[in-house]
Amino acid sequence: MTTQTIRAAILGASGYTGAELVRLLSRHPNVEIVVLTADRRAGERLETVFPQFGALDLPVLMSIEEVEWAGVEVDVVFCCLPHGTTQDIIRGLMHKSGHTLIDELIVEQREDYVAEISKPVKIIDLSADFRLEDVGTYAEWYGHDHLAPALQEVAVYGLTELARDAIRQADLVACPGCYPTSAILPLAPLLRAGLIDPDEIVIDSKSGVTGAGRAAKEANLFTEVSTGLHAYGVGSHRHSPEIEQELGKAAGRPLTVSFTPHLIPINRGILSTIYVKLTGDASAETLHDALVSAYGGEPFVRVLPFGQVPASRHVLGSNHALIGVAADRRSGRAIIVSTIDNIVKGASGQAVQNMNLVFGLPETTGLDQQPMFP
Structure with a gap:
């Protein structure tokens, strides 16, 4: 097993998918959780929200605005935020972490754009904000214009078993709905x-x-x-x-x-x-x-x-x-x-499976637990 350490941030850690990511990543041999956000619970420890995590040494919860991205070493960001809010946050996050955003991107510029945003920080999004390839379809079903159409151009729909090759090369993975x-x-x-x-x-x-x-x-x-x-x-x-x-x-x-x-x-x-x-x-x-x-x-x-x-x-x-x-x-x-x-294969587990692919790890790493019954 590789000794690679992946530093992970979880945005929206006080929700069910965020908590499930903490459960899975806390036993992942290659992951260190370095940032946890939960705007309404900022300043608290995660164990005050989910007492089952009391034995873990985790970062204090903070608001997204409080995170000093320039001073934090992060390799991957998991977004567990409500639909409709993620696009703008990811757009800003990729800008802060050194990605160049060109929202006026036209199709002919796509290859240059991909090269410009190919930076170390990877985004694994668990919301619906980047799943629909056509931004017009997104606007029709979600009731507002897509806020980051340039990023939609390069997002990969992350149903792992059907898109492995594309996921391995992705900067932004849109995890499927459950x-x-x-x-x-x-x-x-x-x-x-x-x-x-x-x-x-x-x-x-x-x-x-x-x-x-x-x-x-x-x-x-x-x-x-x-x-x-x-x-x-x-x-x-x-x-x-x-x-x-x-x-x-x-x-x-x-x-x-x-x-x-x-x-x-x-x-x-x-x-x-x-x-x-x-x-x-x-x-x-x-x-x-x-x-x-x-x-x-x-x-x-x-x-x-x-x-x-x-x-x-x-x-x-x-x-x-x-x-x-x-x-x-x-x-x-x-x-x-x-x-x-x-909230495992339908959300957080598939997100970890995709992260493993992005970082060249066996995709079962940290996910080998058997089902619980009774």
Whole structure:
């Protein structure tokens, strides 16, 4: 194992994804956490927010504005900030750390721009601010203009298993959303192989409450979510264009999926049940074989034996993704079930996996913990 030390900053350490990064990075053999920010808890120690970290020697929380970037040795910055705020902060951060920003960048200037921002500081963003490649699509779905279109030009969509080569060279990695990770992993290889109809995909996803973030919201109160479940963002969830962007690449053409998320009364975990229509002579067994071929050597993605389907408890607390394929009783159709821990493989774990690639480490480093059950 290399003795390389990676100095990490976590912006937004008082949220669920920030705390999960602290949990994972605190046992990573190559990482030292040197900056933690949490604007509302500035001046406090992280253990006052999350007592489980009381045994760790961590930096005091501070506001982003208080960080003297010029005087801090940082190799990677993890951004765990609310959607809509990250673009401006990253733009300013890359400027402070020596990156040259040209917001008026035109396509013909792209290669020169990449060369200018290729500096040691790497950005791993866990928000949605750089996931959508088209800034017009971003404005349509998030309700405001993109604040750093030049950086969007060079951001890499960081679904690790599908973009390793690009991630290794990236200065800015946009980590996928949790729902998209659970949907794209099983569907992309099947669309690439032409085994399913791109226009007949239905994704029914269910997530634990941590997926909604840690901010106080009436809809997330215990009495609102316990003993029941409900659909939300029906026909309009912001992860829809992200899913369609990546699946469209796999299919080789634009497509539209039917995607409906549901909130269920568990802390963490996502389970997506996906209904697909087969093409040509393909069968459910054909889909299973294609997924086994695509992910047979993967450390974190496992395809179960044909006919078996996973449960969210099978991945709890881990960076694993499990996929099951079953035949539908209707001829010419199949059912795929995919599950991940939404704040590990769906957020912070995938962020660490991408960091490992960026810094030339084995991508399993610091992520080898097995799922927790019971």
